[in-house]
Amino acid sequence: MQDYLVKPIGVVRSNYKEASLTLQDQDLKLNWKILTRTKSNKGGISELIIKEEYKDCLDGIEDFSHIVVLYWAHRINDEKRYVTKVHPAGRKEYPLVGIFATRSPARPNPICTTTVQLLERKENILKVKSLDAIDGSPIIDIKFHHPSYDAPPNAKWPDWMKELINYFREELK
Amino acid sequence: MQDYLVKPIGVVRSNYKEASLTLQDQDLKLNWKILTRTKSNKGGISELIIKEEYKDCLDGIEDFSHIVVLYWAHRINDEKRYVTKVHPAGRKEYPLVGIFATRSPARPNPICTTTVQLLERKENILKVKSLDAIDGSPIIDIKFHHPSYDAPPNAKWPDWMKELINYFREELK
Numbered sequence: 066m067q068d069y070l071v072k073p074i075g076v077v078r079s080n081y082k083e084a085s086l087t088l089q090d091q092d093l094k095l096n097w098k099i100l101t102r103t104k105s106n107k108g109g110i111s112e113l114i115i116k117e118e119y120k121d122c123l124d125g126i127e128d129f130s131h132i133v134v135l136y137w138a139h140r141i142n143d144e145k146r147y148v149t150k151v152h153p154a155g156r157k158e159y160p161l162v163g164i165f166a167t168r169s170p171a172r173p174n175p176i177c178t179t180t181v182q183l184l185e186r187k188e189n190i191l192k193v194k195s196l197d198a199i200d201g202s203p204i205i206d207i208k209f210h211h212p213s214y215d216a217p218p219n220a221k222w223p224d225w226m227k228e229l230i231n232y233f234r235e236e237l238k
Numbered sequence: 239m240q241d242y243l244v245k246p247i248g249v250v251r252s253n254y255k256e257a258s259l260t261l262q263d264q265d266l267k268l269n270w271k272i273l274t275r276t277k278s279n280k281g282g283i284s285e286l287i288i289k290e291e292y293k294d295c296l297d298g299i300e301d302f303s304h305i306v307v308l309y310w311a312h313r314i315n316d317e318k319r320y321v322t323k324v325h326p327a328g329r330k331e332y333p334l335v336g337i338f339a340t341r342s343p344a345r346p347n348p349i350c351t352t353t354v355q356l357l358e359r360k361e362n363i364l365k366v367k368s369l370d371a372i373d374g375s376p377i378i379d380i381k382f383h384h385p386s387y388d389a390p391p392n393a394k395w396p397d398w399m400k401e402l403i404n405y406f407r408e409e410l411k
Contacts, residue, residue, distance in 0.1 A: 066246045066376055069310050071347050073239045119346060121322045125335030128396035132338075135349060137242050149294045162298030165305075165380040168387060173292060174244050174378045176308060178351055180388055203239055205347045207338040209395065213403055214341060215353055216389030222382065223301035230386055 073203035074122075075115035075189075077136060077196065084138075084199050086154070088145050088171040093155035101237060110184070113191040113204055120189040126209065127186040133215065134179050135206035136198045138170035145171040154232075159225040180210050246376035247295075248288035248362075250309060250369065257311075257372050259327070261318045261344040266328035274410060283357070286364040286377055293362040299382065300359040306388065307352050308379035309371045311343030318344040327405075332398040353383050 085100035086093055113134065115123060126132060148171055153159045164172045177198065185192040191207070198204075258273035259266055286307065288296060299305060321344055326332045337345045350371065358365040364380070 066249060068246070069244045069312075069376070069378075071242045071244055071349075073241070074346050076239060119322075119338075122336040122338045122346070124323060125333065125339035125396070129339065129399075130392070130394035131390050133351065135347075135351070139242075149292075150297060160298060163295040165292075165295045166298035166302065166382055168381055172379065173247050173295070174308075176244075176349070176379055178306065178308070178381065180390055182390065203242070205242075206345065206349055208341055208351065209339055209399070210390070210393055211395055211399060211403070212389060212393065213406075216385060217304050217353055217355065217383070219303070220383055220385065221303035222384055223298070226302075226382070226384060230384070233386075 071137065071205050073137070073205055074119045075113055075204040077111055077198045077200060077202040077204060078114055079111040079196065079198065079200045081111070081199050084140065084170065085197065086169060088148060088169070091148055093151045093169055095154045097236060109195040111193055111196040111198065113193060113207070115189040115191070115204070117189060123186060123189065123191070126183065126207065129183060129209040131180055131210035132183050132193070133208045133210050134181055134193070134196060134204060136177050136202045136204050138175035138177055139201070139203055140199070141171050141175035146173050146175060153225055153229055159229065176205065180215065244310065244378050246310070246378055247292045248286055248377040250284055250371045250373060250375040250377060251287055252284040252369065252371065252373045254284070254372050257313065257343065258370065259342060261321060261342070264321055266324045266342055268327045270409060282368040284366055284369040284371065286366060286380070288362040288364070288377070290362060296359060296362065296364070299356065299364070299380065302356060302382040304353055304383040305356050305366070306381045306383050307354055307366070307369060307377065309350055309375045309377050311348035311350055312374070312376055313372070314344050314348035319346050319348060326398055326402055332402065349378065353388065
């Protein structure tokens with residue numbers, strides 16, 4: 066199978082200079098301070114600066130409240146792309162799971178898909194809320210979000226995921 | 239900004255040989271017969287054959303009912319990557335919108351993100367339901383689906399999207 070070339074369509078501008086989830090000593094490490102800043106209601110506004118040549122490709126996106134942003138986790142070097150298993154959020158009390166059973170940016174193809182609220186479009190610039198991409202991240206795609214595509218009814222997940230979500234909710238209160 | 243190389247982690251095996259949504263004469267064209275076959279309850283089972291070297295990366299994925307599959311729409315040639323605006327589902331009664339306000343596979347980086355039900359995992363093979371990828375599509379990533387990541391509450395969308403979803407529901411009954 067051949068490889069494929071991804072050409073960035075734009076770049077993320079954000080005050081967020083360091084990732085909240087990083088790979089250290091072959092496992093994930095979560096920085097709560099950064100995560101809280103990105104996800105809190107007060108902060109977490111980023112700009113997606115789309116290249117002029119793709120500006121018209123955005124027409125109509127402003128009619129959706131939420132979009133899916135695909136970006137390349139450009140700080141993930143080749144070595145980090147080949148980590149196989151990690152503890153979710155770096156918490157050793159959770160089972161060691163394969164990287165595809167996580168949303169870690171360190172993965173064979175370090176593409177993150179993050180669904181965010183679209184606050185405003187001005188020409189080639191989208192203002193969004195709670196994007197987890199650091200400043201300078203190359204954007205590789207933008208899609209509308211719609212539940213019929215992205216939110217199947219009756220989804221189920223393992224216990225560690227339930228615990229993790231509860232833990233996040235408590236900490237981000 | 240530099241380009242990035244995507245290395246397929248596996249391949250889709252499916253009876254589905256032609257895409258339901260294609261680009262013809264600079265606009266989208268929807269093939270209902272194919273869409274119905276893929277989306278119906280009777281059909282639409284595909285296998286994701288993951289390369290042996292990434293087998294362990296799947297550990298734990300079987301505990302999720304739904305996964306997000308990223309695949310490369312490999313039939314989209316360079317010319318089709320530069321179409322700017324289309325009619326959603328090729329229906330001229332809908333407004334002409336930018337390609338980022340659609341889920342068309344023809345886009346600058348032809349990466350599709352499709353959320354599917356995971357029926358079974360056997361070693362390096364995942365059996366999934368209703369994947370819209372044609373046979374032979376290169377898989378570039380797999381992630382768990384969880385509403386906290388992928389299903390924001392209170393999402394909104396334009397009227398054409400509402401009409402399109404109603405139209406799909408009627409036709410797929």
